[in-house]
Amino acid sequence: MTNDDGRSAAFVPGHITGFFSAHPAADPAKAGSRGAGLTLTDGVQVAITPGTGVRLNGRAVSIGPVENVLDELGVDAGVDAETDLPIGAGFGVSGAVALGTALAANAAFDCARSENELVTVAHRAEVASGTGLGDVVAQARGGVPIRREPGAPGYGVLDGIPARTRVEYIAFGELSTEEVLSGDTRRLSAAGERALERVLETPTLSTFVDASRTFAEDAGLLTTEVADAIEAVSAVGGDASMAMLGRTVFALGTGLSDAGYDPSVCRTHATGASLVERDPGPAVPPTCGPS
Amino acid sequence: MTNDDGRSAAFVPGHITGFFSAHPAADPAKAGSRGAGLTLTDGVQVAITPGTGVRLNGRAVSIGPVENVLDELGVDAGVDAETDLPIGAGFGVSGAVALGTALAANAAFDCARSENELVTVAHRAEVASGTGLGDVVAQARGGVPIRREPGAPGYGVLDGIPARTRVEYIAFGELSTEEVLSGDTRRLSAAGERALERVLETPTLSTFVDASRTFAEDAGLLTTEVADAIEAVSAVGGDASMAMLGRTVFALGTGLSDAGYDPSVCRTHATGASLVERDPGPAVPPTCGPS
Numbered sequence: 051m052t053n054d055d056g057r058s059a060a061f062v063p064g065h066i067t068g069f070f071s072a073h074p075a076a077d078p079a080k081a082g083s084r085g086a087g088l089t090l091t092d093g094v095q096v097a098i099t100p101g102t103g104v105r106l107n108g109r110a111v112s113i114g115p116v117e118n119v120l121d122e123l124g125v126d127a128g129v130d131a132e133t134d135l136p137i138g139a140g141f142g143v144s145g146a147v148a149l150g151t152a153l154a155a156n157a158a159f160d161c162a163r164s165e166n167e168l169v170t171v172a173h174r175a176e177v178a179s180g181t182g183l184g185d186v187v188a189q190a191r192g193g194v195p196i197r198r199e200p201g202a203p204g205y206g207v208l209d210g211i212p213a214r215t216r217v218e219y220i221a222f223g224e225l226s227t228e229e230v231l232s233g234d235t236r237r238l239s240a241a242g243e244r245a246l247e248r249v250l251e252t253p254t255l256s257t258f259v260d261a262s263r264t265f266a267e268d269a270g271l272l273t274t275e276v277a278d279a280i281e282a283v284s285a286v287g288g289d290a291s292m293a294m295l296g297r298t299v300f301a302l303g304t305g306l307s308d309a310g311y312d313p314s315v316c317r318t319h320a321t322g323a324s325l326v327e328r329d330p331g332p333a334v335p336p337t338c339g340p341s
Numbered sequence: 342m343t344n345d346d347g348r349s350a351a352f353v354p355g356h357i358t359g360f361f362s363a364h365p366a367a368d369p370a371k372a373g374s375r376g377a378g379l380t381l382t383d384g385v386q387v388a389i390t391p392g393t394g395v396r397l398n399g400r401a402v403s404i405g406p407v408e409n410v411l412d413e414l415g416v417d418a419g420v421d422a423e424t425d426l427p428i429g430a431g432f433g434v435s436g437a438v439a440l441g442t443a444l445a446a447n448a449a450f451d452c453a454r455s456e457n458e459l460v461t462v463a464h465r466a467e468v469a470s471g472t473g474l475g476d477v478v479a480q481a482r483g484g485v486p487i488r489r490e491p492g493a494p495g496y497g498v499l500d501g502i503p504a505r506t507r508v509e510y511i512a513f514g515e516l517s518t519e520e521v522l523s524g525d526t527r528r529l530s531a532a533g534e535r536a537l538e539r540v541l542e543t544p545t546l547s548t549f550v551d552a553s554r555t556f557a558e559d560a561g562l563l564t565t566e567v568a569d570a571i572e573a574v575s576a577v578g579g580d581a582s583m584a585m586l587g588r589t590v591f592a593l594g595t596g597l598s599d600a601g602y603d604p605s606v607c608r609t610h611a612t613g614a615s616l617v618e619r620d621p622g623p624a625v626p627p628t629c630g631p632s
Contacts, residue, residue: 164541165500209455211455212448212454212455212459321612321613
């Protein structure tokens with residue numbers, strides 16, 4: 051552990067995408083999505099540990115993008131990720147682990163990469179694995195990110211809705227990002243472009259949720275329990291929509307509680323992913339590969 | 342107050358520039374500086390109040406960029422700014438008040454501007470007033486910002502050093518930004534470009550401070566008490582340099598304390614400027630001008 055404050059852990063906020071259009075490209079740094087979403091105070095804590103292998107909430111897992119990130123940085127390390135977020139339900143957990151690994155490994159091994167370089171490494175790894183298109187750049191930014199142009203830093207263009215709010219969510223189960231993204235995304239992307247146009251015209255939270263709801267309907271992704279919950283929140287005067295891509299409903303303020311659900315509660319996260327302090331653990335030999 | 346959580350205040354981190362090159366342009370959105378600095382947990386809290394006029398730490402003041410920002414947003418409002426930072430000593434206080442005003446007024450008056458638009462409004466106001474070139478975009482970003490290309494969002498390009506650290510500082514007095522920037526900046530800018538090249542090559546905190554120190558010497562801006570303090574920190578093995586533009590010395594970690602000074606202490610700020618919650622005050626009528 052060579053970071054001068056003894057840190058080799060990062061916190062990455064969860065990210066709910068409200069709507070998006072898919073923009074594949076041969077170069078994963080140029081590929082990505084346009085759209086908008088909410089970053090969340092509920093997120094993923096990622097620590098670099100001695101040894102090898104990736105653990106998520108204490109269980110050994112295989113997360114494609116993470117192995118990519120470690121390879122790209124030329125380091126051998128273990129990764130220990132902890133999160134309260136539901137997995138595979140549209141919260142950007144795989145992107146968060148990839149980005150957190152990049153930040154924490156850079157610190158632990160003195161890789162001397164810039165933040166844009168680390169975001170690029172994680173974005174490319176996520177896109178190449180097919181597990182996401184826009185979570186990493188949104189999670190690196192924080193707040194309520196608008197992805198105006200797709201891609202990693204240098205290609206993508208981000209903006210944000212200047213607002214903070216309480217967020218409620220409830221996850222009914224998984225939806226495979228890989229499956230949706232590998233199918234025909236033309237209808238979905240056309241709906242996503244329309245939603246983005248609306249939010250760029252009026253960048254407020256209420257326009258964001260309204261555009262997200264229209265997107266979810268137009269893209270044909272709603273499942274019954276998701277549609278029912280959104281409807282129930284609307285019936286009590288609240289704002290809710292579906293997290294892309296998961297069988298998850300999110301609402302602003304107390305929307306889901308008001309509708310009689312028992313949701314998880316957090317807030318939008320003011321900041322993007324960042325290093326965190328942690329108790330010094332066993333030392334990791336600093337052996338960052340050639341950059 | 343129409344923001345749904347009753348907020349009309351923003352926190353903007355202080356910003357110490359370690360080195361820079363000046364890049365004037367006819368369009369203030371394209372003008373700016375390249376360079377690098379530290380954003381600080383010590384910053385400025387800016388609240389929108391009923392009435393008119395700007396108050397800084399309870400005293401009526403005139404801050405050119407702030408009046409510009411309110412004009413640009415088409416709102417009439419009072420601005421109440423509070424800070425523990427020294428004024429005019431290289432902490433970006435004028436930029437912070439401008440940016441905080443933009444964020445808080447947008448929320449209070451439902452102006453429906455995006456974050457990039459608000460940063461642009463504040464950046465243009467600051468550049469047009471001659472009070473700064475790069476603080477606003479750095480303060481909007483947070484962390485340890487590298488300004489790779491000058492200008493507001495859409496023109497400027499930012500990156501960052503992925504690190505967090507304790508920062509100590511001591512201010513010996515004011516230095517007029519207007520005066521330095523209105524003089525011949527060629528020597529200074531050439532030194533700034535060399536420093537930036539080094540930091541882009543090795544984006545670490547120690548390279549940043551080292552490049553900053555070389556810049557301060559090459560640019561001929563050191564005053565005696567500043568040079569003495571930097572020297573004293575170096576003598577005890579610490580890293581210190583001068584805040585641009587102020588008669589201020591900053592050090593990483595415990596550099597100034599170790600050298601026997603009694604500095605102010607804070608940390609790098611993980612996030613950029615953002616809205617904060619505050620107790621609901623008297624209502625401000627929402628009358629945002631045409632955008």
